[in-house]
Amino acid sequence: MGIFVQRHAESAALHNNVALLHAQSESNITEPKIYFSKEKTFIELIIKYPKVKGKLPLITKLLKIKRYKHFYNFGLNVLKKEGFSPDLIHCNVMNPVGLVASLWKKKLNIPYIITEHWTGFLSSDGRYKKNPLLKLSLPKIANGAEKVLPVSLDLKKALTKHKLGKNYKIVRNVVNTNKFFPQQKDKNKFLVVADLDNAQKNITGIVNAFKAFSDTYPSMELAIAGGGKDEDLIKSHINQLQISQKIKLYGRLNAEALNNLLAESYASVLFSNYENLPCVIVEAFSAGIPFISTKVGGTAEIIDSKKGILIPPKDEDALVKAMHKAVKTNWDKNAIRDYAIQTFGIDKIGEELNCIYNQILGS
Known part of the structure; x- marks a missing residue:
């Protein structure tokens, strides 16, 4: 899980009750491991589970998707038992977690938004255009979101070109401006x-x-x-x-x-x-x-x-x-x-996210 996700959670938690849920596979474990914490300004639940291994690529891929969805569903149930039921899902990038959000919207009627910062959508990168599976799956995920939040205008243009999403709002990445500050030193x-x-x-x-x-x-x-x-x-x-x-x-x-x-x-x-x-x-x-x-x-x-x-x-x-x-x-x-x-400060991004959440939830 990237630091950007944690910073967005920290920003959103300035005005909202937030839980951060992340599930990932690990090749060096044989049993799932759960890390649950309420020590930050938001609930944090990280699930690590054994990586699917196999010799048949198609079957292995399908099993990976099945296990990925299973542990996100498991994580949501853990949060509910702890008294947290989400009104809105905020995904960090469409692939792969957008798949889970789209399924939750269909099954549980929970709306979702997507923050997007993947360079693969840019023409200078080109990875999205070269991947037929992503071109097949991501439009449905993107267009099912209430909003798509690219981190730059350039990325918004790329998403628009690929017809990924319908309602855009640029929200920059968060930077902890308290950890970086001017100092007086000789420059060399x-x-x-x-x-x-x-x-x-x-x-x-x-x-x-x-x-x-x-x-x-x-x-x-x-x-x-x-x-x-x-x-x-x-x-x-x-x-x-x-x-x-x-x-x-x-x-x-x-x-x-x-x-x-x-x-x-x-x-x-x-x-x-x-x-x-x-x-x-x-x-x-x-x-x-x-x-x-x-x-x-x-x-x-x-x-x-x-x-x-x-x-x-x-x-x-x-x-x-x-x-x-x-x-x-x-x-x-x-x-x-x-x-x-x-x-880019946490206060600024927190205000922007809170405004978006309120627009979607009507409060």
């Missing part, structure tokens, strides 16, 4: 926070650009925070360019460590070939740090000349120029942070 680096998936994030392109940039600023460093399947490829590329003394890979970091790196950075950087609306941009804004990003997905919706620099994808020369500009620009860190709080 650029920061990349990303999954190390080079096909999407083009980390090697950032390394190339930074090498050219560092010819002018030899004391500057590049910090890369994140993990992923292409870590070895990226390390090899750094070594081939003989620039390992200026680039450090930190792995995955917690908010405090990221905040400290942001404070030491002139800007945070993404050089992605495609994106939706990455939360790392807003985390940088919360710390008062500008952002350099390719103009892909929803990035242009939140980055302007007062908060960062937009460049074309795959244009390494443009990235080098953007790095130079970021170092020379006197950014207003307080204005950058204020924008993050007013647009």
Whole structure:
């Protein structure tokens, strides 16, 4: 379960009685495990169950769906025994949990809405168009929702093009702006926070650009925070360019460590070939740090000349120029942070969700 789901639950719980239910399969367990908590501002029920294994793909797939539905139904019954009966289901992404919500609507007459942030719907990604099963199943799920809440205008356009949903409202992802804040530190680096998936994030392109940039600023460093399947490829590329003394890979970091790196950075950087609306941009804004990003997905919706620099994808020369500009620009860190709080803060998103819930439930 992603942190975005928990943040949305926390936001919704500011004005509503909320339970977060999540079921997932695990390959290393033989019996279901249940985690139930009322310690947060919302009820949290997480169910982990044994993964279906089989040699016949079609039968295995059907058994996976059956078990998935079973444990969500089981979770709903647990919540009801604890005194929680939902008036509205708020799904995080259509696939796969939207299937459960659509069945509950049909069987129990509970309406549902969907928050959507999957990049697979974007033409630059294309995974939805290439998947006949999703093209068959998701329209019914999306069109059965009372509202679909894409996290960006760009994603809304993609969903509209695919005829997924009828009633849209853009609701941004939530960022804990209390964990990211401006600090006074000497700046000597650029920061990349990303999954190390080079096909999407083009980390090697950032390394190339930074090498050219560092010819002018030899004391500057590049910090890369994140993990992923292409870590070895990226390390090899750094070594081939003989620039390992200026680039450090930190792995995955917690908010405090990221905040400290942001404070030491002139800007945070993404050089992605495609994106939706990455939360790392807003985390940088919360710390008062500008952002350099390719103009892909929803990035242009939140980055302007007062908060960062937009460049074309795959244009390494443009990235080098953007790095130079970021170092020379006197950014207003307080204005950058204020924008993050007013647009992505828990209070703001909580108010938006509460308004949507009331519209649907008529109260």
